[in-house]
Amino acid sequence: MSNNGVMIRVHNPHPWPSTEQEAVAVQEHLRSLVRFDGEPEVVRTAAGLDVAYREDTNELVAAVTVLDMGTLDIMDSVVVRGKPEFRYVPGLFAFREAPPLLEALTRLSVEPDILVCDGQGLAHPRRFGLACHIGVLTDTPSVGVAKTAMGRYEPPGEQRGDWSPLYCDSEIAGRALRTRHGVKPVFVSVGHRLTLDTACELILRLAPFYRLPETTRSADRLGRSAPA
DNA sequence: GCGACAG
């Protein structure tokens, strides 16, 4: 269902922080807004969010694709460029990548039922990774899929679908999920308005061919192939 | 104090 109105809106109760101390304070407040209910009854579309870097222009290139969950066809896509307003700091990743991603989400014309972010959700030092941040500010179900873990885990079984708990500070914050036989697992954690079971189920559906979900792969391709 | 540390 497409229309000309804005489907995803950003509700940001804080000015964007300029120091690491302020950023941590913002996270500690926003994390109280993460919800685990309100899961969508049926997920028909899923958005992939990724950011590429252009060394030549010192710009961030945020790319968002919306895929049909049934066919994995790309139904919509948006690219937004922006200047980095925050240096990369582990744990404060969202303050660097979220601005252009949020702007891109606002410009979509096909509504995504869930957002698949390239990074952590609850599997974060303060339980508020990029996926939680994006999910809360847009009040949209979201999940984080990271290529490397921020917590500790034991290797899951070798079969596709096998998983093991991902621990952060002795708490289960996500899962190491095997999307392909014999390939390094991806690290899935809830962002907002989803359960971990549903999140893993969706990621497996989105990753029938490769280690990473097609949402992430398509957004990554789009971002790095964007015109100069 | 030293190492670890999403992209």
Place this chain on the structure above:
DNA sequence: ATCTTGTCGC
């Protein structure tokens, strides 16, 4: 993130 060759396997 990005820089990069060859190599193994389906």
